[in-house]
Amino acid sequence: MARVAIVTGGTRGIGRAIALALKAKGYRVAANYGGNDEAAQAFQAESGIPVYKWDVGDYDACVAGIAQVTKDLGEADILVNNAGITRDAMLHKMTPEQWNEVIRVDLNSLFNMTRPVIEGMRARGWGRIVNISSINGQKGQMGQTNYSAAKAGVIGFTKALAQETARKGITVNAVAPGYIDTDMVAAVPEKVLEGIIAQIPVGRLGKAEEIAACVAFLVSDAAAFITGATLTANGGQYIAG
Ligand code: NDP
Numbered sequence: 671m672a673r674v675a676i677v678t679g680g681t682r683g684i685g686r687a688i689a690l691a692l693k694a695k696g697y698r699v700a701a702n703y704g705g706n707d708e709a710a711q712a713f714q715a716e717s718g719i720p721v722y723k724w725d726v727g728d729y730d731a732c733v734a735g736i737a738q739v740t741k742d743l744g745e746a747d748i749l750v751n752n753a754g755i756t757r758d759a760m761l762h763k764m765t766p767e768q769w770n771e772v773i774r775v776d777l778n779s780l781f782n783m784t785r786p787v788i789e790g791m792r793a794r795g796w797g798r799i800v801n802i803s804s805i806n807g808q809k810g811q812m813g814q815t816n817y818s819a820a821k822a823g824v825i826g827f828t829k830a831l832a833q834e835t836a837r838k839g840i841t842v843n844a845v846a847p848g849y850i851d852t853d854m855v856a857a858v859p860e861k862v863l864e865g866i867i868a869q870i871p872v873g874r875l876g877k878a879e880e881i882a883a884c885v886a887f888l889v890s891d892a893a894a895f896i897t898g899a900t901l902t903a904n905g906g907q908y909i910a911g
Contacts, residue, residue: 674744675889676736678702678726678783679753680719681710683852684802687878688750689719691886697748700739702726704753704775726753726779727771736786745794746787748889751780751824752802756854758813769816776820780827788835797840798889801828802881803900805848809908821846825900832898841897845884848904851875871906 675692679685680701689701701721703710710721720742724735739746754776757768780801791797806814807821825844832842849855849866855875858866867875884901887893902910 673747674698675748676700676746677750681713684878684881685752687882688885691882698743727774729782732782745790748798750800761815772816777823792838795839799842801844803844803846805904808910829898843888844900846902847881848907
């Protein structure tokens with residue numbers, strides 16, 4: 671039987687490209703999303719990938735959503751924690767709501783999604799978890815203390831869980847994209863974006879498919895010796911040690 675993969679935020683942007691890439695590799699894919707029903711329905715219709723709506727910031731909703739995927743497709747062998755949001759503001763103007771919402775969706779979601787699937791992966795002796803971090807979790811970004819903290823936290827979670835699960839056939843890795851051409855980046859004002867592209871040595875934004883290719887490799891059997899790693903894909907904008 672083909673392996674089952676859950677991709678959070680799998681209906682738009684990077685997650686959409688990941689879901690499509692994993693389907694093309696023959697996995698049975700479930701794409702989660704948070705609220706945009708129209709985009710999700712259009713994605714399901716065009717890709718044939720089933721979509722599931724739940725809030726990854728809510729533990730009980732994750733447990734229920736994963737149970738539904740298990741019923742429909744089988745137990746998750748692969749989990750891609752991709753869903754994420756930004757709520758940018760300088761810290762001196764940031765509200766507690768902006769801080770909490772980003773930590774909840776971008777960081778707490780890793781616990782909420784991974785906790786319900788990890789016991790099954792351990793019992794079966796195989797699993798792949800890929801967490802989408804960000805260049806801004808590696809280098810920090812002005813106006814994004816919330817996001818930078820959450821995305822740095824993603825890397826810490828990845829390193830710790832990798833050690834816990836290595837002997838159980840489960841690898842846990844992070845991918846840290848640079849600026850990728852999705853709705854999230856389209857929200858950046860044009861002048862700011864021009865300045866960002868000027869700092870990218872390859873001279874362009876990344877494509878969602880280029881991040882999906884990283885994930886497809888990390889979940890493959892060929893990547894069994896890679897765990898606890900952060901794969902940086904940012905066009906040379908920040909070369910992490
Ligand atoms: P998009 O905004 O294009 O898509 C986000 C996806 O996440 C959507 O499917 C959205 O669902 C889903 N989502 C958001 N909140 C929730 C929630 N609470 N519960 C479930 N699903 C949710 O984002 P990107 O594709 O640009 O980003 C994907 C990931 O990559 C994020 O973690 C982001 O931080 C990271 N990243 C992105 C970069 C970029 O340049 N784009 C750079 C570095 C990292 P819905 O459609 O229902 O809103």
